[in-house]
Structures are given as structure tokens and as C-alpha cells.
Amino acid sequence: MRADNKKNNVPLITTIAVAVVATVAVVILLITMNSGSEPVPDPITPSASGFVVTAEIYGECENAAKELVSANYEVIRLFVTEGLPLKSVYGKDPEPIDGAYEVKSDRYTEYSQIEELVKGIYTDEAAEEILKSMRVSINNAVVAIQPYSDHNVNGAVFLGLNTQFAVDQNYKTDWSNCFIMVDPQSEEKCRVTVYVNGISAEEAASHPESVLKVNMNKTADGWRLTEFLK
Numbered sequence: 001m002r003a004d005n006k007k008n009n010v011p012l013i014t015t016i017a018v019a020v021v022a023t024v025a026v027v028i029l030l031i032t033m034n035s036g037s038e039p040v041p042d043p044i045t046p047s048a049s050g051f052v053v054t055a056e057i058y059g060e061c062e063n064a065a066k067e068l069v070s071a072n073y074e075v076i077r078l079f080v081t082e083g084l085p086l087k088s089v090y091g092k093d094p095e096p097i098d099g100a101y102e103v104k105s106d107r108y109t110e111y112s113q114i115e116e117l118v119k120g121i122y123t124d125e126a127a128e129e130i131l132k133s134m135r136v137s138i139n140n141a142v143v144a145i146q147p148y149s150d151h152n153v154n155g156a157v158f159l160g161l162n163t164q165f166a167v168d169q170n171y172k173t174d175w176s177n178c179f180i181m182v183d184p185q186s187e188e189k190c191r192v193t194v195y196v197n198g199i200s201a202e203e204a205a206s207h208p209e210s211v212l213k214v215n216m217n218k219t220a221d222g223w224r225l226t227e228f229l230k
Contacts, residue, residue, distance in 0.1 A: 051186050061182040061190045064216060064223035069194055071121045072229045073175050078117075079134055079147055080168050080230055083161055084108060098151045100160025110159055111150045123217055123224045130228050138164055173210075173230070174198060188218040194229060 078084065086093050087104035094102050108114055119127045133144040143164070151160045179195035195201060197210040204211045215226040 051184075053184050057184050057187060058182070061184050061216070061223075065180050065182050065190070065192050068121055068216065068223065068225050069178060069180060069192070069229065071117070072225065075118060075121065075130065075228065076171075076175070076230055078114065079130060079228075081171050082167060083147070083165055084159075086161065087158075096163045097153055097158075098160070100149060100151055100162055102151075102158045103148075103161050105159070108148075108159060110157070111148055114148050114159075120221075121225060122228065123219065123226050126225065126227050134165075136164060136166055138166075171230070182216075190216040190218075190223075192216050192225070 084103040084105045087102045088094070115127075115131060118130050121127070122130065131148075132146045134147050135142050135144050137143075145162050145164050147162050147165045149160055149162070151158055174197045177198050179200060181193040181195075181201060183191040183193070185191060192214050193201075194212040194214070195204060195210060196212060197207065199207045199210045212229050214229055216223050217226055218224075
């Protein structure tokens with residue numbers, strides 16, 4: 001763990017309130033480690049590749065991983081487990097228009113807001129796949145759809161949810177407590193391991209399904225995850 005040697009093996013515990021669509025909080029334990037199993041000494045020495053892991057880089061990766069994994073949970077709710085609520089008409093779900101249902105949300109009223117959220121979390125390629133090619137199961141076949149889009153009907157623009165979108169009833173991952181290990185590889189790349197379902201790093205070998213791994217790249221706009229964590 002990065003810090004002085006007196007603080008080795010002490011995780012940094014941070015409570016993160018997931019953004020507006022979430023109804024619970026995610027508690028993230030940041031476990032910062034170097035590429036090996038031994039703590040990084042002070043002063044920090046170059047790795048075999050010549051990359052020097054500084055305290056500043058560790059802190060930057062810690063903060064970025066914490067924020068991006070927390071925001072990733074909101075995307076899970078929007079694109080996997082819930083979706084946005086539909087606008088009711090006399091207590092009933094709306095009729096589909098142009099292949100979409102009109103949604104009702106105080107936070108998201110147009111597609112650009114969802115696009116901004118996703119592009120602020122993931123690299124361009126990963127964001128494009130989430131926004132335009134989300135895979136859903138339809139009649140026992142997996143197809144790629146664009147879940148959200150703007151629609152213009154007689155001059156009235158509304159944010160719509162694709163009629164083919166369906167929540168994943170089999171999704172069981174518990175994000176209420178997450179353990180994150182960050183492993184900086186360079187000033188612009190970092191490996192991130194997320195332990196979900198309440199397991200610790202020590203329990204990972206017995207629960208491989210609860211260990212999620214992703215790379216985090218630093219772009220011109222900040223750090224971004226290279227994949228959708230779900």
C-alpha cells in the first residue's frame with residue numbers, strides 16, 4: 001500500500017454517494033498497491049520498466065478509481081438494472097412513439113446529458129459501445145441496441161427509451177461494498193481491480209466471479225475506464 005511504512009496494509013475507506021439515480025450508497029475501500037506484493041518503499045524507486053511510481057501518481061489513481069467506479073454504478077442502473085422511469089399517461093405506461101417510450105426524469109431530459117455522463121467515465125470506444133450498441137436479449141437472441149435517444153414528434157422533442165430495452169433480471173452483483181486495488185503502470189495507465197459482492201482481496205481466489213478487472217487510461221479530459229464494469 002502506498003504511504004509511509006507505518007501505514008502499510010491500512011485501506012483508505014471512503015463513502016461515496018452514488019449519483020442522483022441511485023437509491024443506495026456505495027462504500028469503496030481503496031487498496032493501493034504496486035505491481036508486486038511488497039509495499040512501495042520511501043523514497044520510491046524506479047520499476048523494472050523505468051517508471052517511477054510517485055506518491056502523487058498513487059493519489060491521482062486512487063481518486064480517479066474511486067470516482068469512476070462510483071459513477072459506473074449509475075450507468076449500471078441506467079443501462080442494466082433499471083432504466084429511466086417511463087412517463088405515465090393517466091396512470092398507464094405511454095404508447096411507443098418512433099420505437100421508443102417517453103421517459104420522465106428530473107435529471108435526464110435529453111440524450112446529450114446521458115451521453116455526457118457516459119463519456120465522462122469511459123474511453124471513447126467503450127462509451128460508444130454503451131451508448132449505441134448495448135447488448136440485450138430478445139427472444140433468446142442477443143442484439144445490440146441504442147437504449148436512449150431523442151425523438152421529435154410534431155415539433156415536440158422528448159428523451160425516449162428503446163422499446164427493445166429490458167432490465168437484466170439475472171443481474172445479481174452487489175455493489176454496496178466495493179474493494180478497489182489500483183496498480184499504476186505509467187503516468188497515463190493504471191490497472192484497477194474491483195472486488196464486489198462484499199468479498200475482500202484475501203477471499204478473491206475462492207470467488208473469481210466477484211473480481212472485476214479493468215484498465216484506466218488518462219486522456220486529455222482526465223482518467224477514463226476502458227470497459228463497462230458490470
